[in-house]
Amino acid sequence: MTTHAQFASNPGHALSWYAATANQKSVRPALQGEVVADVCIIGAGFTGISAALELSERGYKVVVLEAERIGFGASGRNGGQIVNGYSRDLETLERRYGAEKAHALGAMSLEGGKIIRERIDKYAIDCDLRHGGFFAAFTQKQIRDLQAVKAKWERHGHEHLEVVSHEDVASYVKTNRYVGGMIDKRGGHIHPLNLVLGEAAAAESMGAIIFENSRVENIGTGNEPVVATSKGTARAKHVLVCGNAYLGKLLPKITDRMMPVSSQVMVTEPLEPGLIESLLPADYCVEDANYVLDYYRRTADNRLLYGGGIGYGGQDPSNLTAIIQPNMLRTFPELTQAKIDFAWSGNFALTLTRIPHVGRISDTVFFSHGDSGHGVTTTHLLGKILGEMVAGHAERFDIWASLPSLPFPGGKTFRVPLTMLGAWWYGMRDRLGL
Ligand SMILES: Cc1cc2nc3c(=O)[nH]c(=O)nc-3n(C[C@H](O)[C@H](O)[C@H](O)COP(=O)(O)OP(=O)(O)OC[C@H]3O[C@@H](n4cnc5c(N)ncnc54)[C@H](O)[C@@H]3O)c2cc1C
Numbered sequence: 556m557t558t559h560a561q562f563a564s565n566p567g568h569a570l571s572w573y574a575a576t577a578n579q580k581s582v583r584p585a586l587q588g589e590v591v592a593d594v595c596i597i598g599a600g601f602t603g604i605s606a607a608l609e610l611s612e613r614g615y616k617v618v619v620l621e622a623e624r625i626g627f628g629a630s631g632r633n634g635g636q637i638v639n640g641y642s643r644d645l646e647t648l649e650r651r652y653g654a655e656k657a658h659a660l661g662a663m664s665l666e667g668g669k670i671i672r673e674r675i676d677k678y679a680i681d682c683d684l685r686h687g688g689f690f691a692a693f694t695q696k697q698i699r700d701l702q703a704v705k706a707k708w709e710r711h712g713h714e715h716l717e718v719v720s721h722e723d724v725a726s727y728v729k730t731n732r733y734v735g736g737m738i739d740k741r742g743g744h745i746h747p748l749n750l751v752l753g754e755a756a757a758a759e760s761m762g763a764i765i766f767e768n769s770r771v772e773n774i775g776t777g778n779e780p781v782v783a784t785s786k787g788t789a790r791a792k793h794v795l796v797c798g799n800a801y802l803g804k805l806l807p808k809i810t811d812r813m814m815p816v817s818s819q820v821m822v823t824e825p826l827e828p829g830l831i832e833s834l835l836p837a838d839y840c841v842e843d844a845n846y847v848l849d850y851y852r853r854t855a856d857n858r859l860l861y862g863g864g865i866g867y868g869g870q871d872p873s874n875l876t877a878i879i880q881p882n883m884l885r886t887f888p889e890l891t892q893a894k895i896d897f898a899w900s901g902n903f904a905l906t907l908t909r910i911p912h913v914g915r916i917s918d919t920v921f922f923s924h925g926d927s928g929h930g931v932t933t934t935h936l937l938g939k940i941l942g943e944m945v946a947g948h949a950e951r952f953d954i955w956a957s958l959p960s961l962p963f964p965g966g967k968t969f970r971v972p973l974t975m976l977g978a979w980w981y982g983m984r985d986r987l988g989l
Contacts, residue, residue: 567624567768569632572822572854572897573748578681579756582624586766586787592618594945595782595791597771597805600630601747601931602923603797604754605938606945608674611761613946618789619763620782622770625755628801631748632901633931634820634850634862636688636840637671639715639741640664642909642927645707651908652958659954661711667932668741670939671750680753683855687839688742689727692735697844701737715741727837730886736844744840744852747931771798771805776917793945796922797938800902806922812912812960813904813925817866821879822897823859823890831857834887849882859883859890871900903928907963911937913955921945921952925960 567582568574594610596603599621607617621627641648641664649657675684692698698718705716718737719727727738755765766784774794775781782789796806800815831853835841840852849863861883866872875898884891906912906925911933913923921944923937937955944952 568627568748569899569901570897571632571748571820571899572858572860573626573631573746575897576746576749576856577752578749579752583765583767586620586769586784586789588787590618590764590787590789592616592764592789592791594618594793594795595620595789596795596797597774597782598622598628598797598799598801599625599751599755599765599767600628600797600799601751601934602799602938602941603795604630604751604758605670605935606795606797606941607758607763607765607938608754609939609942610945611758611763613942615945617758617763618791619755619758619765620769620771620784620789621765621767622798622801624767625765626748626751628799629901629903629930630751630934632820632899633747633903634840634842634860635744635747635852635931636842636850637668637743637745637931638688638842638929639668639739639932640708640929641933642929644704645711646703648910656954656958658711659951663936663951664711665713665741666939667934667936668743670935671745671932674754674757675745675750678753678757680750680757682749682753683746684743685745685838685840686740686743687837688739688744689837689839689841690737690739691724691728691733691841691843692737693733693843693845695734698735701844705737715739725836727835727839728841729834729836732886733843738839742840745931746855774806774916774920776920778919780917780919792919794920795941795945796916796920797924797941799924799926800904802924806916809912809914809916809922809924811962813906814867814963815902816868816905816928817864817870817872817900817902818862818928819864819872819875819879819898819900820860820862821876821883821895822854822861824894824896825857826859826890826893828857830889831859834859834889849886851883851886858896859887859893866900875900903930907961908958910958911955912960913937913940913952913958914960915956923955
């Protein structure tokens, strides 16, 4: 790997291409002493910052406490893919929760992407937005599954998907690995760290205060819960817990319903413009249809950003490039000589249902986490919904909070090996084309 010496350092972040190319690198102060606000938000990822922005727009006094840096977690490290919908398809939601709830969730399923685009526009956020996503199929079975997904979305009134044949794959990605795929014109990709930084700056412009390096160690209950870090306290009428996979042991009552899972991302050196354009001619982002999937896209400076791999329990593997590079070369053998400039890992929160876990800890403390690998859009939606909840409009929050959440089988000791076994089984089915 080359060094990152050509970029100004960005302490406290993973050594990622995102941190190296962030629009803002200055560190916000840590909380000292006492602050009083209407709402205290724990965690400055997409969920927390989306809620902060929604509430700031509504005129609330907001304070955000972030253990590390804004976007330190999954929000500043992900593949940057704007994937509409949830980590379970609408058919599964209907079977599980009934037609009425599935319909309500279906009606919200494009809103996250819409919120992102509206905010980029409204606050002139410079985060390399590109439009269009491609879901790649290895087998005819996956094509049939994509066709079924498209039909279901159309029943909910969404007309933005198109299944494409083998011959048309080359318009989106130049590889012989896929038999076809599906395009989503309302998908797309962004520089996620610059998006969350831009949204944070927008909230700050309306009075929100964001403290970095301020890990919350205790959350009180009652009418005005006091939230404590090692150096200060925040007193607020409402507390929103948005720590996701990085929450640790803060609230064992809710964290036993999610498991941190790591995914790995690698970025090449800048490629010849002609080469990267030939590999991804439409500049769509791509993810494949396997259970453990590869996801990739172009960056604004003509690199290939390639992700994949999975680590249940949130392990941070030391040999990141060795995990991802062989997959990249299977997709694009012409990149054998391409140098890898960056590789990093990050954790998302997985729930057993693969649907976010949203709810109340008390009358004044609420939480949302567990987007289960597809969270760029859902976190924006749920952050907004947390804001609506605080503002007294609980209807949509209550729909999410009513969805049952389940602890992982096997308790603390066996939940990781049992989940790995399940993933191995689904991975095997993909390899056998079942
Ligand atoms: C490598 C990777 C690739 C991904 N790719 C995609 C993709 O391409 N498309 C997609 O849709 N989704 C993707 N995801 C998922 C998506 O990034 C996440 O679902 C989403 O960013 C979660 O946002 P969040 O705000 O809930 O959590 P996070 O972004 O993890 O933010 C939580 C924040 O809370 C802070 N925090 C935790 N505990 C405390 C505490 N006690 N006190 C103060 N602060 C605290 C953390 O430091 C962190 O900054 C990916 C995830 C990973 C890890």
